[in-house]
Every structure is written in C-alpha cells, then in structure tokens.
Amino acid sequence: MAQAVEEWYKQMPIITRSYLTAAVVTTVGCSLEIISPYNLYLNPTLVVKQYQFWRLVTNFLYFRNMDLDFLFHMFFLARYCKLLEENSFRGKTADFLYMLLFGATVLTGIVLIGGMIPYLSVSFSKIIFLSNSLTFMMVYVWSKQNPYIHMSFLGLFTFTAAYLPWVLLGFSVLVGASPWGDLLGMIAGHAYYFLAFVYPRMTDRRPLKTPSFLKALFADEPVVVARPEDVRFAHAPFDEIHQD
Numbered sequence: 001m002a003q004a005v006e007e008w009y010k011q012m013p014i015i016t017r018s019y020l021t022a023a024v025v026t027t028v029g030c031s032l033e034i035i036s037p038y039n040l041y042l043n044p045t046l047v048v049k050q051y052q053f054w055r056l057v058t059n060f061l062y063f064r065n066m067d068l069d070f071l072f073h074m075f076f077l078a079r080y081c082k083l084l085e086e087n088s089f090r091g092k093t094a095d096f097l098y099m100l101l102f103g104a105t106v107l108t109g110i111v112l113i114g115g116m117i118p119y120l121s122v123s124f125s126k127i128i129f130l131s132n133s134l135t136f137m138m139v140y141v142w143s144k145q146n147p148y149i150h151m152s153f154l155g156l157f158t159f160t161a162a163y164l165p166w167v168l169l170g171f172s173v174l175v176g177a178s179p180w181g182d183l184l185g186m187i188a189g190h191a192y193y194f195l196a197f198v199y200p201r202m203t204d205r206r207p208l209k210t211p212s213f214l215k216a217l218f219a220d221e222p223v224v225v226a227r228p229e230d231v232r233f234a235h236a237p238f239d240e241i242h243q244d
Contacts, residue, residue, distance in 0.1 A: 013085040026061040041128035076135045080142045088145045093218040098210040103137045106188040136185025140165045144193045
C-alpha cells in the first residue's frame with residue numbers, strides 16, 4: 001500500500017506535486033501547532049506596512065481544519081490539477097504555472113478591491129485564505145476544457161463535466177461550508193479561460209502570454225497523458241459538430 005502511494009506521488013507532474021506537498025505540509029503543520037495560521041493569512045496591512053510579502057503566497061497553502069472539506073479539496077487538487085497539467089498543459093509546464101499565478105493574482109485582487117467597497121468590505125474581510133478558491137479555479141478550468149465527459153456524483157446522479165463546478169458548489173452549501181470561496185474560484189477560472197482560450201479565437205490576439213523567464217525555467221519535456229478512468233464522453237451538440 002505504501003509503495004503504491006509512493007509510486008502515485010512520484011508520477012505526479014512537478015507543479016501538482018509541489019503544490020500538493022506544500023499544501024499538506026502547511027495544513028498538517030498548523031494542525032499540529034508547529035506553524036501558526038496567524039503568520040500565514042492574507043493581511044494587506046501587514047503586507048504593505050510590515051513587508052510580510054510571504055502572506056501573498058502562504059494564504060494559498062493553508063486549508064484550515066483537516067475535516068471533510070479539507071479532504072475534498074485535496075482530492076480536487078490531486079485529481080484536477082494533475083489532469084490539467086498532464087493533458088491540457090502537456091509539455092507546457094511554464095504555461096500551467098502561469099495559469100496558477102494568474103489565478104492567485106486575480107483572487108487576491110478581488111479580495112483587496114472587495115474590501116474597499118462599502119457594504120461588501122465586511123464580507124470580503126473574512127476571506128483570509130484563498131487556497132480553496134485556487135483549487136476550485138482548477139476544477140472550473142478543467143470542466144471548461146472537458147465539458148462532454150460524463151461524471152457521477154457519489155453514485156447518486158450523472159451529469160456532464162460542464163456542470164461539475166455547480167454540483168460541487170451545491171454540495172458545499174449542503175454540508176454547511178461557505179460558498180464564497182468556490183464562487184471566487186469560478187470567477188478567476190472563467191477569467192482565465194476566456195482570456196486564454198476564447199478571446200484569442202475571437203481576435204487572434206493572446207493577452208495571456210507566458211513570460212519568457214518562466215519558460216526558461218522549464219524544459220519542454222513530453223508528459224505521459226493520463227485520462228480519467230471509467231468516464232464516458234457525451235456527444236457534442238449537432239450545431240457545434242457542423243459549425244464549419
């Protein structure tokens with residue numbers, strides 16, 4: 001069993017493995033009181049006035065209590081981050097990292113701007129960790145890239161992947177979790193998907209070009225393609241098939 005887990009871990013692509021490791025280590029460290037969450041949360045005042053810039057990163061690594069919600073988001077991270085990096089971003093590690101950086105920047109910007117809007121500032125001031133939002137952003141982007149895959153939710157009902165973010169959002173509400181984090185992830189995911197895939201097809205321009213210094217960090221090595229097991233593909237709409 002331990003060998004199988006080790007093999008599964010080693011086969012993860014580098015960005016997924018690095019993020020999953022950092023998230024688990026940080027969350028477990030906080031649960032064991034080795035690390036204090038008070039040194040990790042997003043606090044604009046401490047970032048600007050006391051130069052605690054690490055908070056811009058660490059707030060994406062802590063998933064709060066190790067409960068059912070934590071397990072679900074670790075599953076999202078391990079599965080959909082891996083699928084994105086191995087399939088949609090195969091051989092494009094720098095582009096994948098840039099997607100995460102873009103998402104983190106958008107999420108941070110939303111929280112900071114929201115905190116300055118009257119009547120909304122109180123709600124946004126409560127959002128001090130964006131780890132759940134970033135993982136949900138990856139779920140959203142994956143669902144947009146693979147909209148016709150048939151999925152099953154706990155064996156209760158089936159649906160296509162295009163509706164996966166909404167199904168998971170509804171489940172979060174049912175178990176009593178706040179939907180704000182997931183909604184922010186969907187907003188960031190939609191912003192990335194539109195700018196990276198939709199807008200270039202409309203205008204022939206790419207506003208999200210990966211910086212050359214990021215591309216220089218990663219060699220364009222082939223990555224083994226991993227498809228989700230036990231899934232079926234829905235037929236594309238008739239008008240989409242014959243749009244040419």
